[in-house]
Every structure is written in structure tokens, then in C-alpha cells.
Amino acid sequence: MDDRPHQLAHLECLGDATQFSAQIHAxxxxxxxxxxxxxxxxxxxxxxxDVYRAEPGMEIIREGEGGDFMTMLIEGRVExxxxxxxxxxxxIAAVExxxxxxxxxxIDGEPxxxxxxxxxxxxxxxxxxxxxxxxxxx
Numbered sequence: 001m002d003d004r005p006h007q008l009a010h011l012e013c014l015g016d017a018t019q020f021s022a023q024i025h026a027x028x029x030x031x032x033x034x035x036x037x038x039x040x041x042x043x044x045x046x047x048x049x050d051v052y053r054a055e056p057g058m059e060i061i062r063e064g065e066g067g068d069f070m071t072m073l074i075e076g077r078v079e080x081x082x083x084x085x086x087x088x089x090x091x092i093a094a095v096e097x098x099x100x101x102x103x104x105x106x107i108d109g110e111p112x113x114x115x116x117x118x119x120x121x122x123x124x125x126x127x128x129x130x131x132x133x134x135x136x137x138x
Contacts, residue, residue, distance in 0.1 A: 005128060013050055027074065031100060059116070072124060
């Protein structure tokens with residue numbers, strides 16, 4: 001896909017998520033967003049997603065940025081951080097494979113609520129707002 005989010009330019013893109021569709025489908029019990037998807041529907045969705053790799057310490061989502069994409073963790077763990085009144089990042093949650101991040105900002109266009117940082121090697125699939133619109137049209 002040629003509509004990769006510029007916010008992820010510092011991360012390695014592994015390409016189309018179809019090669020990960022079986023892994024994504026296996027994670028559905030942990031992902032309420034996809035709980036009613038069949039394997040065929042996951043493969044179709046995966047066609048509209050790219051997979052990225054992030055190493056520990058790398059930001060996936062930054063608090064305050066525009067939100068034109070969401071992610072689904074395929075492997076690894078991410079720490080969700082919110083800046084305090086001294087502008088210091090404070091951990092507020094840990095997220096593991098099967099969970100989604102950034103879906104609200106992608107839908108409502110509001111700035112990101114928090115920063116998400118890989119705490120171990122992470123693979124995650126990305127769905128952009130543009131590709132979500134394509135799915136709806138098709």
C-alpha cells in the first residue's frame with residue numbers, strides 16, 4: 001500500500017498483513033473489535049493493512065498527534081503512557097497481543113490520548129482511516 005502513515009516512517013514495514021492473517025484470526029478472542037470475524041473476513045481485512053516491527057523503546061503512537069490509523073498488536077507488549085503536569089511520561093497501562101490501539105482517534109479525528117511505546121519486540125498491523133473507508137465502500 002502507498003498510504004502508509006508518516007508517523008510510522010521510523011519503523012520497519014513488513015508489508016501486507018495477509019501473510020499474518022492466521023495469527024490475527026487466532027487473536028480474535030482477545031480483540032472485541034474483531035470478535036465476529038470469520039477467517040475469510042480477517043483475510044479480507046488484512047489485505048487493507050500493513051504490518052510493522054518495533055523494537056523496545058520505539059514509539060508506535062504519540063500523545064497529541066493526529067490519529068488517522070489504528071493498530072492491532074500481533075506479537076509483543078506495549079506500554080501506554082500519559083504525560084503528567086510536569087510533561088513527564090507516566091505509565092498507565094500495558095497492552096499485549098490481540099489488543100487494538102488508536103481506534104478512537106482514527107474514528108473521531110481527535111488527537112491521540114496517550115503515547116504507546118514497545119517494551120519488547122512488537123509486530124503490529126495498521127489500518128488507516130483511508131483504508132477503512134475503502135472497506136466500507138467495497
